[in-house]
Amino acid sequence: xxxxxLPFDFAAPSSEIASWLIGLTLLVDGVGGRIVETExxxxxxxxxxxxxxxxxxxxxxxxxxxxxxxxxSYGIHWCLNFxxxxxxxxxxxxxxxxxxxxxxxTMRERRGLxxxxxxxxxxxxxxxxxxxxxxxxxxxxDRPPFRLLPAKEPVxxxxxxxxxxxxxxxxxxxxxxxxxxxxxxxxxRGEISS
DNA sequence: CTTAGGATCGCCT
DNA sequence: GGCGATCCTAAGC
Numbered sequence: 001x002x003x004x005x006l007p008f009d010f011a012a013p014s015s016e017i018a019s020w021l022i023g024l025t026l027l028v029d030g031v032g033g034r035i036v037e038t039e040x041x042x043x044x045x046x047x048x049x050x051x052x053x054x055x056x057x058x059x060x061x062x063x064x065x066x067x068x069x070x071x072x073s074y075g076i077h078w079c080l081n082f083x084x085x086x087x088x089x090x091x092x093x094x095x096x097x098x099x100x101x102x103x104x105x106t107m108r109e110r111r112g113l114x115x116x117x118x119x120x121x122x123x124x125x126x127x128x129x130x131x132x133x134x135x136x137x138x139x140x141x142d143r144p145p146f147r148l149l150p151a152k153e154p155v156x157x158x159x160x161x162x163x164x165x166x167x168x169x170x171x172x173x174x175x176x177x178x179x180x181x182x183x184x185x186x187x188x189r190g191e192i193s194s
Numbered sequence: 195c196t197t198a199g200g201a202t203c204g205c206c207t
Numbered sequence: 208g209g210c211g212a213t214c215c216t217a218a219g220c
C-alpha cells in the first residue's frame with residue numbers, strides 16, 4: 001500500500017488513518033520505532049471511549065485532531081492514541097505495537113526486559129517503553145516530544161477484528177504490518193489486506 | 195500450548 | 208458495586 005504524505009490530514013476517518021500509520025516511525029523524546037499495529041475507534045462505535053460522550057478522562061478525544069489522547073487502562077497502564085476527525089467528533093487511533101528501533105537500551109530499562117520482541121508488543125507496553133504519561137495527553141503530534149517520520153518503503157497492511165473488546169467486534173478496525181513479529185498478537189489467517 | 199487470577203483506577207448504574 | 212481499548216505470573220495439559 002501507499003502511504004499518505006506526511007504531514008497527512010488527521011481530520012480523515014480514524015479507520016483510514018489507522019492504516020496509514022502502519023510503517024511510519026514514531027519517536028517520543030527520540031525513543032521508539034516503526035508502528036506495526038493500530039486500532040481505530042469512532043464516535044458511533046460501542047467499543048470507543050467516546051461512545052457515551054465527553055467526560056474528564058476522554059476530553060482530549062473530543063479536542064482538535066493531530067493530538068495525543070492518553071488514557072489509563074485498568075488503572076495501571078498508559079495507552080497512546082492519535083486524535084482524528086474534527087474537534088468535537090470523538091475519534092482516535094490506538095497505537096498497539098511498535099517495532100523497536102531507536103533507544104533500545106532505554107526501552108529495555110523502562111520495561112525491565114531484554115527481549116526486543118516484547119518491548120512494545122501491546123498498547124500498555126508501548127506506553128511503558130515510550131514513557132507515556134498523562135503529561136502527554138492533549139499534546140500536538142507534530143512537535144516535540146513527538147516525531148512522526150515517513151516510511152522508507154511501501155508496506156503490506158492486514159486488517160482484522162479489534163482486541164480486548166466485547167462490543168463492536170464486527171468491524172475490522174485493527175491494522176497491522178503483514179508478517180511482523182512485533183505484533184501484540186498474530187492476525188487471523190486469511191484476513192483482508194490493502 | 196491454554197487458562198486463571200491479581201493489580202488498580204475512573205466512570206458508570 | 209461492576210466493568211473495562213492490559214499485562215504479568217503461575218499452573219495445567
